[in-house]
Amino acid sequence: MGEAERLEERIRRVGRALGLDAVGFAGAGPTPRTEFVREWWARGYGGEMHYIGRRLEERVDPRRILPEAVSLIVVGLACPPEPESRPAAGETVAPAVAQRRATGAVARYAGGDDYHDVLLDRVRALEEALPGLAAQPVRSRSYVDTGPVSERAAAERAGLGWIAKNSCLIHPELGSHLMLGVILCDLELEEDASVADRCGTCRACLDVCPTDAFAEPYVLDARRCISYTTIESRGSIPESMRTAHAEHIFGCDLCQAVCPWNRSRPRSPLPDPLGLRERLAKREEWLAPTLEWILDLDEAGFRSATRRTALRRPGRVGLLRNALVAAGNSSDARLLECVRRFVEDADPILSEHARWALARLEAVERCGADPFEARNA
Numbered sequence: 583m584g585e586a587e588r589l590e591e592r593i594r595r596v597g598r599a600l601g602l603d604a605v606g607f608a609g610a611g612p613t614p615r616t617e618f619v620r621e622w623w624a625r626g627y628g629g630e631m632h633y634i635g636r637r638l639e640e641r642v643d644p645r646r647i648l649p650e651a652v653s654l655i656v657v658g659l660a661c662p663p664e665p666e667s668r669p670a671a672g673e674t675v676a677p678a679v680a681q682r683r684a685t686g687a688v689a690r691y692a693g694g695d696d697y698h699d700v701l702l703d704r705v706r707a708l709e710e711a712l713p714g715l716a717a718q719p720v721r722s723r724s725y726v727d728t729g730p731v732s733e734r735a736a737a738e739r740a741g742l743g744w745i746a747k748n749s750c751l752i753h754p755e756l757g758s759h760l761m762l763g764v765i766l767c768d769l770e771l772e773e774d775a776s777v778a779d780r781c782g783t784c785r786a787c788l789d790v791c792p793t794d795a796f797a798e799p800y801v802l803d804a805r806r807c808i809s810y811t812t813i814e815s816r817g818s819i820p821e822s823m824r825t826a827h828a829e830h831i832f833g834c835d836l837c838q839a840v841c842p843w844n845r846s847r848p849r850s851p852l853p854d855p856l857g858l859r860e861r862l863a864k865r866e867e868w869l870a871p872t873l874e875w876i877l878d879l880d881e882a883g884f885r886s887a888t889r890r891t892a893l894r895r896p897g898r899v900g901l902l903r904n905a906l907v908a909a910g911n912s913s914d915a916r917l918l919e920c921v922r923r924f925v926e927d928a929d930p931i932l933s934e935h936a937r938w939a940l941a942r943l944e945a946v947e948r949c950g951a952d953p954f955e956a957r958n959a
């Protein structure tokens with residue numbers, strides 16, 4: 583066994599001791615995968631995410647960020663699973679659904695401590711350990727969705743898994759609910775063996791997408807993805823897509839939920855010696871937040887409810903905009919009063935979405951249907 587190999591194993595062991603579930607190594611240069619971002623951006627799939635368009639060439643070739651970089655150390659941390667029962671905000675016993683109150687859905691990765699902070703802290707700890715492990719000074723940079731690095735392409739190259747038809751990186755043992763981080767460094771590290779594409783003839787993710795966001799297998803038009811419209815976009819959610827948003831108020835997991843590689847993985851609960859997954863786990867109030875509660879949040883309430891979470895990203899107006907769309911989709915006429923309060927709101931985004939939701943709820947009221955009876959019929 584050569585000296586270089588022993589260094590990789592030492593880095594892997596320290597990474598695991600720091601609470602990381604997967605650690606792999608890749609070369610730092612460009613690949614057809616990283617080059618694809620140019621075409622993706624040119625096709626307009628990135629929408630308003632100008633932070634991607636502005637630094638395309640760094641995404642293609644990480645050596646444009648750190649010229650001395652020769653290797654990438656890529657790490658993964660698995661998200662905690664959703665609990666079986668989902669109590670509503672402020673309730674510890676009865677689930678909101680049993681109370682027949684309309685709730686919003688929050689993506690699995692959000693609603694606990696922000697993964698950017700939790701994972702970046704671990705990635706930096708590993709980065710700081712590198713000079714000691716290599717017994718030499720090391721030039722390096724760390725990122726967890728905090729810089730112009732194509733993290734999925736890096737993870738695929740480092741053997742963490744394959745980029746699947748839903749465009750997510752799937753780890754064969756851990757599935758795709760795996761948050762990624764990357765260290766660029768000037769250490770010569772041997773690249774890990776790649777994992778072959780295991781999607782086969784399956785296309786469950788492509789078929790389940792309610793907004794038809796996949797331009798083709800493996801390629802997402804972000805503008806049509808609920809994760810983009812509810813988190814990244816600051817403007818109006820296109821009217822033609824609002825019904826498809828259903829109860830989603832922050833992100834979407836549908837194309838991962840149907841994936842057979844997630845259904846049975848991980849096979850047993852993962853160890854969590856440092857409590858990282860406990861920190862990432864959704865706080866109780868975000869398991870099944872009632873739309874009434876969200877629509878009642880003033881600026882101070884929003885700041886306190888989203889403290890240290892990724893839910894801060896769209897801002898209060900963005901989150902309330904999403905909740906208005908979910909209210910319009912809820913068929914729950916009891917939300918009429920909540921929604922009416924926003925019809926004359928000074929913020930044009932909120933007032934416009936409130937008018938849309940109001941028209942839909944008034945139509946439900948005229949019919950006198952009970953949304954929960956209808957849903958359970």
Ligand code: B12
Pocket residue numbers: 615616618619622631634689690691726727728729730731732733734735745748749750751752758759760761762763799800801802804807809810814832833834835837
């Ligand atoms: C912009 C962005 C988004 C955008 C666009 C996503 C996208 N698919 O491009 C939006 C807001 C929609 C989004 C949504 C989500 N995101 Co996001 N996102 C990013 C970000 C910041 C950049 C991604 C990017 O550069 N996209 C541009 C495309 C071109 O690159 P790519 O996605 O990396 O991979 C492409 C190429 O590899 C190529 N490709 C691969 N194979 C093949 C084969 C062929 C034949 C072809 C033609 C192309 C091709 O196509 C892929 C998809 O277009 C990364 C963090 C980072 N810095 O990398 C996180 C990241 C990708 N997101 C992440 C997550 C968790 C999500 C969500 C699950 C969140 C949620 N629950 O709502 C969803 C998943 C939606 C989905 N199905 O992709 C994780 C993914 C973890 C994983 N295991 O895959 C990342 C890595 C963040 C992190 N640090 O963990 N995201």
Ligand code: SF4
Pocket residue numbers: 790791792793794795796802806807808809833834835836837838
């Ligand atoms: S996250 Fe939801 S909206 Fe986005 S591609 Fe997947 S299923 Fe479609």
Ligand code: SF4
Pocket residue numbers: 746747748749780781782783784785786787788837840841842843
């Ligand atoms: S649902 Fe099927 S096609 Fe989609 S990512 Fe999973 S295995 Fe691949």
